[in-house]
Amino acid sequence: MIVELHRSATNYAEVVEETVKLERKLFPKHESLAKSFDEELKKKNSGLLYVDLDGQVVAYVMYSWLSSLSASITKLAVKESCRKRGHGEALLNAAIEKCRTRNIKRISLHVDPLRTPAMNLYKKLGFKIDTFIQGYYSSDRSAYRMYLDFDIE
Template identity: 75%
Template sequence: MATGVIMELQRNSTNWAKVVEDIVRLEKKIFPKHESLAKSFDEELKKKNCGLLYSELDGEVAGYVMYSWPSSLYASITKLAVKENYRRQGHGEVLLKAAIQKCRIRNVHRISLHVDPSRTPATNLYKKLGFQVDDLIQGYYSPDRNAYRMYLDFDTD
């Protein structure tokens, strides 16, 4: 099971450059070039309604989740990645739960995300935590790669 420490990346933290460097390296390894935020990562993090949580293990970033809340009612998980040697140990689940909690604190009504249907472990994790498939978006990632649009609604009572 995951034993890393979940931390929120803060702009003024002393380890900002190292953490961003580790995450950019991870982005480049995991995501195809046109899906990677590696070149624009710093700009993404400067956005007003954006947050990033990461798991640190043995002094390195084991995984991270980026989320945003474009409105007071809605949030989006924009990235979730775990280093290959830390997969299937619970890191993704711990990160996703932490991001969901951050969104709940903001009283959003819905969190959405997109995932490639061929990424079965990711899709299963999202379903395990209550996300439901809303639609299959044809050509979302590229002309021959689709995405499930998934969502998690919170009770508003």
């Protein structure tokens, strides 16, 4: 079940805590938002959607809208034991839909070219490669910047 996290939610602190644990486990320390997760969520222009499986956060997507025209997927993560079940795709689709309701024209994200499952998912949902950024994550890890444009009807 996909849930949108609201600051007023009774389980807000628990969800943030579980998300931070997952963040620390899945991302290298220098890429992790674990220390600033709560601060990021306090911003009025950011959102978090997560998959609740039996009361546990098993996947999440964090996004922000930088202006009225563009948004960014800042994190997408799925617990290793819950991968290949469609959680990432469902979350990404939900985040895209949230952005559509804000009349956003472009969503962008960064991805390590070596993360083949992530690359395949983004391409499947229509994201295109914009540019290659040498040393984006670290001196020996680069990224593709990808984007999804859509017309607002």
